[in-house]
Amino acid sequence: MKSSVLTNLVLKPFNWLRKIRGLKLVYTPLLAIVLFTLVMGIILGTLQLQDKGQQEAALFRELSFAKQRIQLRFSNNTESLNTINREIAASSDDMKLKQLVREQSNDLVQNNQEIVKIIWLDADSSRVWSVPISNPKSDWIGKHQNDQAINEALSSAIELSRVTNRTSFSQFISLDFAGSQPVAKDRRTVFWQVAPNIVGGQAIGFLAALYTTQGILDVIPAELKAHYRFTLLSDNDRVLAISSDRNTPKRAFSNQTSLDIGVLSPNIVLRIDTYPPPTDLTFRMLIGVVLGLSVFVIWSLWSVLKQMQVRQEAEANLRTETSFRNAMENSTPVGIRAHDMQKRITYVNRAFCEMTGWTAKELIGLTPPFPFWPDSKRDELVEKMNRVLRSEIDLKNGIEGSIMRRDGTMIQTRTFIAPLINEKGKQTGWVTSLIDISEPKKIREELAASQERFITVLEGLDAAVSVVDLENDKLLFANRFYRENFGDDSKGHFMLAGNADDLQTLHDVAEDLQDSPPGIPTSFLYQESESEEIQLSDGSNKWYEVRHRFIPWVDGRLAQLLIATDISVRKEAEELSRQQEERMQFTSRLTTMGEMASSLAHELNQPLSAISNYCMGVAKRLEGNSDPAVTKEILPALEKASEQAHRAGTIIQRIRGFVKRSEPQRKSTTIAEIINDAVGLVEIEAHRHRLAITSNIADNLPTVDIDPVLILQVLVNLLKNGLDSTREAYPLSSRWSAPPVAISADLDTSIFPAMLRIQVSDGGAGIPESVSERMFEPFFSTKSDGMGMGLNICRSIIESHHGRLWAVNRMDQEQTKLSGCTFTILLPLVSPEATEAMGAKENI
Structure with a gap:
């Protein structure tokens, strides 16, 4: 009796401990479910209030x-x-x-x-x-x-x-x-x-x-x-x-x-x-789902409580191992499958299933020939597999082959095989891993084909393409055109690239880059030079347009790429064109002179008549009177006659200088003088047609190195074209309202370096689009008696001064129709010859 009481007293604390542990295992998840339910209720209520506030704010905003x-x-x-x-x-x-x-x-x-x-x-x-x-x-x-x-x-x-x-x-x-x-x-x-x-x-x-x-x-x-x-x-x-x-x-x-x-x-x-959406039903469904899930979890906890204690430790270890293995297999793109000793598939990973298109359930248990083998190669693959399993084939580099996906497409693979050994050291099968090499193989094939096409294109070019190593002057690449014209060495490359000083500079740059940290600075690479026209000095007198740039070669060395195009034919054509343009300029000047002859005759007639009248008056006074007082009256008349004669001589001198043919001679000239001369030459014709010319010349314009006769010819031609356009747009009865032809000169500072800008604007009907596309072409003219060489010669003269000439139509204030045209001329302030001379002096 006493022993049983003692036993109960000793075992009672242990029983209470077991009960407390059991209660802890049971009520801890229950308490978590209750807290989860309360939190979800609070969150849903908060969301509902927040949604209401957002709806009211959106309502006020709308x-x-x-x-x-x-x-x-x-x-x-x-x-x-x-x-x-x-x-x-x-x-x-x-x-x-x-x-x-x-x-x-x-x-x-x-x-x-x-x-x-x-x-x-x-x-x-x-x-x-x-x-x-x-x-x-x-x-x-x-x-x-x-x-x-x-x-x-x-x-x-x-x-x-x-x-x-x-x-x-x-x-x-x-x-x-x-x-x-x-x-x-x-x-x-x-x-x-x-x-x-x-x-x-x-x-x-x-x-x-x-x-x-x-x-x-x-x-x-x-x-x-x-x-x-x-x-x-x-x-x-x-x-x-x-x-x-x-x-x-x-x-x-x-x-x-x-x-x-x-x-x-x-x-x-x-x-x-x-019109709010039916959110009440959704809210209630969420509450029902939360409560239902809570009840279901509580019931599930009660049902699995007894098994949890026994299996908890084993499941934890198994879960850790399984998660590790699954993470390894799922993280790799390599397809893995296992075979037993009868070659039956016992395992496949997810990558292998994605690679073949078959599920693991369909693949496990299959024996050769497998459905992912191509039908035409099944016997060959069965034989190869037997030889591999008998170790008759070296597997160090794997076996290259192909498999067929479930949709019928083929992919290229490389297979590696290893024996599967159990814990007792006995082989129980094999493990094979497959790598999809379709994309890398395709890339290699495309690269090879691309390289072949690239080489074919370079070989077919009618331009010399060469690459030279700047460290040892070795020719790294040359196409057919280069080999046929310059041989198989780098002499032709450097002959086209520049002189010996430039070559030494390139060697120094290559040495500095070799001593610097690995890698060629990207700021130094891909800086393509301006195209240069070079005439060979080897007696052939051929001209080449040369472009070169620095590139990193395939092994990291600094190299120079050069592309030279034969432009000898073009240079000959340009020389013939230049000679032809000189002859055309003379013809154009003579034509312009003929058109202005009538105006000059009218202008010269007035001063010559005045001279004649004054001289006749002097003669009559001298015949019958020798009084000294007469001399005082004669002197003013003689002065006026002298002024009119000087005016006539000035006009004749302008015409002679304009018509006289001479080689282009640059000299420092004030553009205001040329513009005033051009306006004076054309103003006679303008007054004859009841039109006006205005000029606006900016102050403090610098002198420019130009040929004044040629530039005068251009301005006269443009002013005459502006007068013709205005005269055609305004009939004689309404020319009092015609805007004047305006010529202006200023500096265009929007470009660097700044250039002299001359603009000639008229108020005519503008230039149609079909005409503007061809108006600078030789022999194209919209006038019945025109030669079509005026604007072409003008552009040639401006371009010979390294300038630009173009035309832009103007629109009226309503932007509905053309209201005139503006010709713009840009001329450099310093001629290229003067720039080269200054550079030569600085070098000296």
């Missing part, structure tokens, strides 16, 4: 946007009505402007769905005209019995506008439609907006626009009306218009605001109601 759209539309409409009023005031005597005003009013009605009619009333409130004349949008107005209400509302709005001299609005008019009319629903409520036309403080008329409240809602975007219901209300909560008849749920959110469309407008309230 209401503000809709209000802004409506206010902006009314503001634009009011501005349009005031604009039309100004046009009406200006079109009192002009029928064309009156018609334009009606068209503007009609466009306003057609482009604004809220306006159905616009009426113009005179100062006595009598209707003068209305728009649109016939339009389904407004025809319904005359088809109901509400004319009296509409006219009364219009009269009251006009009177209010007359008193205040401001835009006013009428009260809302509820229309009563007879029968079922299609517009009855959309335009049941209307109102007038009246804009007075004030001239000199008095109203000369009123412009009235009839609005529909339903049309105001059409200003709101359709996507907003699809998610919200918009309602227009009056002060007494009377519904003026509604965007949808669909009812909103009881828990829908709403908000409203006053529109304030005008100072003298009735108060309109815009209300917005939401």
